[in-house]
Amino acid sequence: MEYTELGKTQLHVSRMCLGTWGIGGAGWDLYSDECRMDAIKAAVDCGINFIDTAPAYNGGRAEKYIGQVLHKLGVRKEVILATKCGNEFINGKYIRCGAADKIMRECEESLHNLKTDYIDVYLVHWPDPNVPMEETMDALNTLKKQGKILHIGVSNFTKEQIEEAEKYCDIEVYQPQYSMVDRKGEQLIQWAYAQRIGVMTYGTLGGGILTGKYRELKAYAVNDNRNRFYPYFKEPLFSKVMILLRTMDQISMERNVPLTQIALNWALQKPFISSCIIGAQSRDKIEENCKVFEWKLNSDEIQLLEQALKEYTECMDEL
């Protein structure tokens, strides 16, 4: 495992962060409770000390699994927990909720679910256009003064929204989407990094499409995140990703490494990313993903990937 400073927070985080959207059990493939809880333990065993979650991940279920596992292992203090507010999951729908009273209530629930009395990194999950930024950020300031949260962050904000939020509080962490198949936010991420804002990126495996597991176009359930959230599982992007996978297959054969590690390696080599969040729900996948730190893509391989990405990027830019 590699570790780094998360921006100016003075938190020393693993460069791989465990993503727990799937572990919450809604919108992804279903695994047993035992398997999901063992996945969290596997992450700790592999040296991952950074876990990302949210009350929106199946109405707090992901937080509850994490709380149970960390409590049982007695390692709460060794793990840096990032959870979120401002996005509720009610009856299968995600609803933005930046109002101060809701944030105060959500934070209490997260503390309870996670079996802890502090949250290391507390992020606004999505901006709420119906609530003044000042109200949302003031609520987070209050929680920080109370010692319930230690660092404030935002996710899915534009540059303008981050600058607006910074009028009211110190933004220390940013969580955007970033991967080979989604580089739209690259300039903003570089800007955030230059401001010493810690950057934790999600969707590093493009929701799984960069693992090579999906080679045929398929219809997913309405609430499946591969249908609803990540656009690469549909045309016109799907067939462009398949072209990229051919180059990844070539590198995979030459290096004898899984595709997953190529996608992770590509992202981890970006100096402006503090930690990549990877969603996985079983021990074998987490152990396999952690092997990415045993090797590095060389400059020729990165160039090959960039070349293969050209057509995809042009197609995405046109959308």
Ligand SMILES: NC(=O)c1ccc[n+]([C@@H]2O[C@H](COP(=O)([O-])OP(=O)(O)OC[C@H]3O[C@@H](n4cnc5c(N)ncnc54)[C@H](OP(=O)(O)O)[C@@H]3O)[C@@H](O)[C@H]2O)c1
């Ligand atoms: N702030 C936000 O708005 C936001 C949005 C999205 C995600 N996130 C965070 O970022 C995390 C990561 O994003 P994500 O989970 O959407 O997508 P992701 O990490 O790009 O991909 C997750 C998918 O990859 C699969 N996978 C992982 N390792 C694998 C391996 N070695 N072999 C084969 N398949 C593998 C997982 O399978 P299984 O599930 O079957 O194990 C899952 O289907 C989330 O869990 C969440 O914590 C935040």
